[in-house]
Amino acid sequence: MTEEEKENVSTEETDEQKQTAGASCESVEETDSQDESKATTDVDQLKALEEQLDQKENQILRLSAEIKNMQVRASKERTQAAKFRSQSLAKALLPVIDSLEKALEIEADDEASNQLKRGIELVHTNFLKAFESEGVTVIDPAGEPFDPNYHQSISSVPADDAHPADTVVQVYQKGYALNDRVLRPAMVSVSQ
Helix, strand or coil, rough: CCCHHHHHHHHHHHHHHHHHHHHHHHHHHHHHHHHHHHHHHHHHHHHHHHHHHHHHHHHHHHHHHHHHHHHHHHHHHHHHHHHHHCCHHHHHHHHHHHHHHHHHHCCCCCCCHHHHHHHHHHHHHHHHHHHHHHEEEECCCCCEEEECCCCEEEECCCCCCCCCEEEEEEEEEEEEECCCCCEEEEEEEECC
16 A cells, blocks of 8 residues: 555545544534433423422411311310300299299298298209309399499489499399309399
8 A cells, every 4th residue: 555545544534533523522412412401301390399399388287277276266166165055054044043032032920931931942042052063153233333244224223322323222133144154134223
């Protein structure tokens, strides 16, 4: 082989190497571009998944708070129901107490009447003890300042030294309260 042929062969080899190298570079660039595209897609997917995770965590927190609020509300309702469970029975028995008190106002003049009156006193006392055990209290405000939350004025009388203005002078009918909730206000006359 002559020098010239060697140079041609060597030039051809060099050209082939350049083409191969160029092709390799192009394939490396394509691979790099594919890797970058895949990485970008993976990052986008990761961000989307993180957003979904944040949304689910927020949803779980809100639902947990709502469940806790429901439990607190239900507990309060149970407490209130237990506290005032006797209300309807107490209201139904108030006229019975009133009747017993009216019967006790009658004067007994013989032994039989006294025996009957003592029996009524025992029944009345037992009713009041039963009421007290259930949290029912008597509102008997004679001589106290008038309170419209617990008293109902049905008449007024002029104020004097014994009864200053806005004082309960006479109680016509006792009132009753169940755990600070008025079942029936006391019917009173008030000094003006």
